Amino acid sequence: MDYYSSHISKLIEEFSRLPGIGSKSAARLAFHIINMSGEQVAALTGAITSAKENVRYCRECYTLTDEELCPICRSAKRDHKTIMVVENTRDLAAYEKTGQYDGVYHVLHGAISPMLGIGPNDIKLKELIERLKGDIDEVIVSTNSSLEGETTAVYISKLIRPMGIKVTRIASGVPVGGDLEYIDSVTLLKALEGRVLMK
């Protein structure tokens, strides 16, 4: 790409390495950077560097946080006897946005995937078992409804049930507002299986 300046080519290359950014978006971003003010560019690079340097795992739930204990684990308003297990911090944030869940979380940072060679020891599972030695009422498994998420859910359930702790799994079914005709048949069958009595 010698029709671009070498600095721009390098920047496009760096941007293309990020997830979900193809070569066209990378070029668009690179040219946007050139047109930004010096302060804006400094704010962006500063935010990248300080996020990388200062973010760590919460000692309790392993979400990404600035402090030793995340605000959720620190909060006295949360029910510390109910743990929701999620694959990553974005999934935690999705449930926090609902504003209706008042338990705590456990972030696995991945899911078991024999295909990708990710086993139970590659995710924060030992750390979950360690937490269950405390006084816990329920573990809600909220891994994704994918092959890896389901595998992880089954694995966790088999591991935890013998400990006498209640293990639940979030429901699979038709998304609210979803149009049946556009929904895949596996989801439709799951929704049928999981049907509930109308009140």
Next chain:
Amino acid sequence: MDYYSSHISKLIEEFSRLPGIGSKSAARLAFHIINMSGEQVAALTGAITSAKENVRYCRECYTLTDEELCPICRSAKRDHKTIMVVENTRDLAAYEKTGQYDGVYHVLHGAISPMLGIGPNDIKLKELIERLKGDIDEVIVSTNSSLEGETTAVYISKLIRPMGIKVTRIASGVPVGGDLEYIDSVTLLKALEGRVLMK
């Protein structure tokens, strides 16, 4: 967003300011940054900073380049009497990728848009007129086929034709491989108007 670390929230905010990046992509990028190695993060921020600091306009054609004169303006193999006028460096790169154009370019860095308050003095138009004082055979106007691009093309043509220089406009029509049934009627009419005799 207090369920994210403040450093992550800040980074998500910075990423969301970039063009084409919504809040979900920004979060995805931010978490990707946290998982990147320190060297990879340094390479990214370094590329951003050095592109911002080192890239400037070519003295001749105003494309973004590392040196005073861009490789195209410096090249003796190019036809310096034919100037293609484009809106930005990405459009220049698109024509360079064809490998079939051997003239030089002039990058306007925008298009006339009364709607956005961008007038002829806000783009590199005076600089184009200045270049035309030299020995120029043809100006090929390759601004976009949008309202702004067409406005700019008409404006340039009215400005340059009195100087006795040939001004041409790239053809509008059906893209190669395009399926007529999916093409808008304005394009179909343009293609009809611009029809050429078959040999």
